[in-house]
Amino acid sequence: MNFKMIHENYNVSDLEASLAFYEKALGLREARRKETADFTIVYVKNDESDFELELTWLKEHPQRYDLGECEFHLAFAVDDFAAAHQLHQEMGCICFENAAMGIYFIEDPDGYWLEIVPARR
Numbered sequence: 001m002n003f004k005m006i007h008e009n010y011n012v013s014d015l016e017a018s019l020a021f022y023e024k025a026l027g028l029r030e031a032r033r034k035e036t037a038d039f040t041i042v043y044v045k046n047d048e049s050d051f052e053l054e055l056t057w058l059k060e061h062p063q064r065y066d067l068g069e070c071e072f073h074l075a076f077a078v079d080d081f082a083a084a085h086q087l088h089q090e091m092g093c094i095c096f097e098n099a100a101m102g103i104y105f106i107e108d109p110d111g112y113w114l115e116i117v118p119a120r121r
């Protein structure tokens with residue numbers, strides 16, 4: 001039996017701000033959308049992987065979510081680490097750097113952390 005990871009869900013308080021952030025910061029674009037009277041779900045992805053990030057906007061929950069100690073994250077490998085770091089620095093979204101490990105984290109509009117690592121060659 002084989003299991004394939006297909007998506008991760010983040011609940012967001014401002015769907016449009018989140019979509020703009022993920023496109024600019026990570027090149028993730030809308031792949032598909034589901035809408036109901038109570039919520040909207042947008043799946044974002046890029047051409048590098050089949051994996052999708054599911055952004056869920058609950059219409060009755062406009063405030064940021066309590067993420068606790070935020071001891072979880074998604075990781076992204078990037079081929080041009082220096083250019084990515086410069087972009088994220090300009091965006092003001094770098095929230096933690098570990099120079100000794102050669103990695104850093106960015107924070108999305110709702111406080112979710114995303115790890116940026118150089119692609120292994």
